[in-house]
Amino acid sequence: MRTQELSLARGTNRPLPTTVWRPTTGGPYPLILFSHGLQAAPKNYASLLTAWAGAGFVVAAPAYPFTAGTASNYNPIDVLNQPLDASHVITELVGRGGIDTQRIAAAGHSAGGVTTLGMFSGRRDTRLKAGVILAGRQLIKTPLTGPAAPLLFVHGKRDRTVAYADGHTVYDAVTWPKAFLTFPDGGHVAVGAELDVITEASTDFWRWTLYGDEAAKSRIPKDATRGSLGTLANHL
Template identity: 50%
Template sequence: MRATAAGAAGRGTKSASQILSSVKTSTLAPRAVTAYEPPGGTPPAGVNSVGRADYTFTRDGRSLPTRVWYSVGTGPYPVLVFSHGMLSQPDDYAALLISWALTGVVVAAPLYPHTSLGTASFNAYDVANQPLDASHVLTEIARQDKVAGPLHGRIDASRMAAAGHSAGGITTAGMFSAYRDERLKAGIVLAGTDFLATPFGGPPAAMLFVHGRKDDTVSWSAGHTVFEAVPWSRAMLSFTAGGHQTSTAEFPLLSAAGARFLRWSLYGGVPALSAGALGTVEDQLQAARTSAGSTS
């Protein structure tokens, strides 16, 4: 499957018109879990301060301004690409992304050309192009390790992950399915669903889903169906009273769960996910083989 050219998605292409069709119901089939084995190694220590740098990358004429929050320490650090939601921007998620950067992660958040807040050419169906945009950003961030600049010597390109919220969660799902980026070892889908009803594929990875049961934008049931369709180590944190956005009470639990999941999936150890008193966790990260219904 190829991505369409910038701005062209949604103009009569069947795949583009289906990109948002799974927000209420996903048709993906449940699959059994084959355990993902983290690569091992010693994780970097957390830091007390985070730096910020801005870059502009380009893919096939698509401008991708990217804000990076990076750990100020010795490194090297794993890289997480974060995809914003529809009519949002990276700074909307700054508190969450900075909290992860403080644990020893370089977080790169592109501003997508046709789905971001303030764009002059809004096109919801352009989400179909965003998985390849996100992969391109990962490639460009990895290159910064070898050139003069704030990221020089800070990047561990052998440990990459992706995360996103809402349409950004769909983008992230696409990086593990239709546009599988085999460099990725972990993915976090926040209030998201599947990408073009495409099954997950490629080498095993770890996936964390976070969703509010009262989400009326992307239904919890759609997100849970996609969670059950992941054929590798997986977990889902469900906030009982949660909606499409994270509440003040939910935020520290989301931040901690994401940080622990990334630490486990990129280095090993024990994930120890918790929703506290605000929800539930389905943890199948370390299951050798767990049936979720029919297998494939």
């Protein structure tokens, strides 16, 4: 795969430097827009995102102007503006070519999960066909709207940053195809074997939702419970 660093922006005061990982040949490919957590950066998630890219996806991860670790004017409430930032990055990537415009999805961790849920609710991006929410929740409880899209939620029960119950509340309200991967001993940030489980399960989720790979869908329950680290509530 190859990596690009793009200098994108939404307007004059919202710079969105974006890291893009993409397969080196062929295409067009499905696009996954990934949103980072508070005071984090795309590079913090490189292991997961490069695995997705290696499985046949373009993965774009912007650094948000007021919540990234490099932000000079840090403001966590600005996460409410990030769904529009994320949609803008999608538009920019589509305009540059090499993207299958019928196969676009979003994912995010923590505040990035809040951002992702925002893209499926009040600021619905109707281009999205699927989503992955890692340790996320809704800041403002708003029904998810627009065309149904499969969603995969992932959360650790020992998360002390975003309560497990808050993540599950959103899941319970969703009427679309959905699954919830729980790590009983997991915290806010997955590492090691837990991260390996997330990588396998989410990659097969993307292969199913964006490529129509039914064999990948059938592997998700086994992926999610590998090593008996996690449990899966599955309504996909």
